[in-house]
Amino acid sequence: MKTVLGKIHLKWCKNCNVPVLDKTCGICNLETFEVKVTPPGDARPAFKKDIELITKTLKMQFGLEENIFKDKLVLLNKAPGVEYFQEIILDGQIIGLLNFNEKKHDWKIIPTIEGARRLINAGCTKKILTVKKDVPKYILESGASVLRPGVSYVSEDIKIDDDILILIENDEQLNFNFSENDVLGVGRARMDYSEIISSEKGMVAKVRKAELPKTSEILLKTGTFEESIGLMIQANEDAITRFESNSVGFMKNTAKRIERPISVAYSGGKDSLTVLLLAITAFRNPEEPVEFDVLFNDTGLEFDETLENVDLVDKLYGLNILKTESGQFWEKVEEYGPPGRDNRWCSEICKVGPLGKLIDKKYEKGCLTFVGIRKYESFSRSKKPRIWNSPTIEKQMLSSPILNWSAMHVWIYLFKNKAPYNVLYTECFDRVGCFMCPAMEIGEIELVKQGYPKTWDRWEDFLKNYAKIHGKNEEWVSGDWRWTNKKSNKN
Ligand SMILES: [Zn+2]
Incomplete structure (x- = not known):
């Protein structure tokens, strides 16, 4: 690995x-x-x-x-x-x-x-x-x-x-x-x-x-969170500048080479915010300006904080973000049951469908979308090339300029640029996608329940009701719903 x-x-x-x-x-x-x-x-x-x-x-x-x-x-x-x-x-x-x-x-x-x-x-x-x-x-x-x-x-x-x-x-x-x-x-x-x-x-x-007893190596204090972050930025100035200029150069070259209308997918998360900032640096260059759109897809399962962040980022950088929305989740979930780790129907309904429609209409000859995918996110993403055809939307080519960045590169870059990252990251969340997702661990569910009880209640009410109709037990409501066929797919 x-x-x-x-x-x-x-x-x-x-x-x-x-x-x-x-x-x-x-x-x-x-x-x-x-x-x-x-x-x-x-x-x-x-x-x-x-x-x-x-x-x-x-x-x-x-x-x-x-x-x-x-x-x-x-x-x-x-x-x-x-x-x-x-x-x-x-x-x-x-x-x-x-x-x-x-x-x-x-x-x-x-x-x-x-x-x-x-x-x-x-x-x-x-x-x-x-x-x-x-x-x-x-x-x-x-x-x-x-x-x-x-x-x-x-x-x-x-x-x-x-x-x-x-x-x-x-x-x-x-x-x-x-x-x-x-x-x-x-x-x-x-x-x-x-x-x-x-x-x-x-x-x-x-x-x-x-192990044999020894003394622990306690290091010096670095000050408040802000002071410590300041030191971290200073200690990593070279690495971040290097990664930034590499990614900006890659984006400029890719845009020239691919010759398609350019867009940036913004999700309200830290990785796509990084890509957005890089795109602004690469393409809002007065000598060689390149037009680009910013796309945001509202799955219908977003936290309010994410929607607020999208609006804030939109205004702050003067982007005029193109928004798509499915609005079909709550209707379809009654019919299909909860999406599972082994049954991700939600992706098609909530994301691919609405986004595909927009791309079909707006970019007749296809588009190139920069996304914030990183290989350190998971083992399954570690083999991705830097440019690839979307497996789900025919006219869309995807490219990640931050494929080799670790989350620390992303965070130091965002802190350094005083970028408006989603406040959900300060509420114990590692990722800020849909508020409910079958990929969540029980610990993550607990964080949503404790921090955003009203948001979670809507989902739990659905689960309880669905369980009553379809004869599911308590374990199913509290977490087993994340697998549609639990026995065969438990990992
Ligand atoms: Zn040092």
């Missing part, structure tokens, strides 16, 4: 404590180190609401009282899969995974050892288990589990399946006097506290990861 995607760009400057996309930092010129994120590796900055969700979850789980993220730029990297997982990157290191636990229907954090050190450092007293001094060697050498005789202390709040911090016992542990140098590993409890206390043998915890 790595060879298809190319290198993961995310690196970090230890000296300035900011993410850097090149080998050296643009502020101090020192060499950067690679951040080992999970591929495809499309990290993004964490906004205030993301940090609030993470700190709230850490408080509930581990009793964290201190804001360990204060005045630092934190990144989140979404790991691929059916469940919601975000790697949390602090000081250039992954300190844990934010997960929506579908069984317990709640947020939780699975700390890494580095995360465990930081939690202990910040005075956390929950979910702690200590082992006797002769136990670490078995765990480190052979990956053994923690057995009851090896346990010397266990905090009362531990329940079976909890993520726990595994420490080596010390003389002051009964006063909760722990140091990060006591941290041996992280694991998962196999018994409740009461069972541990009353048994003499058995497996108490499975060790997920263990």
Whole structure:
């Protein structure tokens, strides 16, 4: 997979404590180190609401009282899969995974050892288990589990399946006097506290990861979110200028070569906003101006925030955006049932149909549309060429000038240009498409439910009603609707 995607760009400057996309930092010129994120590796900055969700979850789980993220730029990297997982990157290191636990229907954090050190450092007293001094060697050498005789202390709040911090016992542990140098590993409890206390043998915890105790490398504070973003822009000036001029050059050349009317597809998302800004730079050039249209397709499932953003962008850049709208979703969904991961009828009805009609009418001889598709978005997009024929709209050729950009390139470029990105990104969302989509994980659904209850209610009312008519159960309403034929298509 790595060879298809190319290198993961995310690196970090230890000296300035900011993410850097090149080998050296643009502020101090020192060499950067690679951040080992999970591929495809499309990290993004964490906004205030993301940090609030993470700190709230850490408080509930581990009793964290201190804001360990204060005045630092934190990144989140979404790991691929059916469940919601975000790697949390602090000081250039992954300190844990934010997960929506579908069984317990709640947020939780699975700390890494580095995360465990930081939690202990910040005075956390929950979910702690200590082992006797002769136990670490078995765990480190052979990956053994923690057995009851090896346990010397266990905090009362531990329940079976909890993520726990595994420490080596010390003389002051009964006063909760722990140091990060006591941290041996992280694991998962196999018994409740009461069972541990009353048994003499058995497996108490499975060790997920263990290593020799060490001190964590805490880097300097970079200031408020805005100040930290300013530093990040400075540290990446070269990389962003290089990517920008490459993409602008590519757009100019492609427009000349293809000789078709040009358009830019704007969706209200960060990637298409980037393409739009690049198009303005490439084509609103007084020496060689090129006309281009901007297309926006309203699927009927847009957040109000997205519609507002489209209007704002339209006015701000004087675009006169051409809008298409299907307006058929709510009628068709009664007939077809919810669109599924294995049954995406919505794409034809809500997008391809209305857009195809517009293109047919407006561009008799076809058009070239610049879109914001990036290979780091998913493995399935990693093999795309930079120009291709639309598989669904005959007269449309598509081209992505930002195919090689990572989400960090996009974000730094947008911050640098003070671009009006959709506010939904500041509300814990990674993507801002339809408010409901069968591709959503339960965690994402939960974010919509909590943040936009009225919007979600309309969909849930539909689901409940449909379930009544068609004999579907509660699981179907709460998430199984995302597959039309669940058994054969569960991935
Ligand atoms: Zn630096």
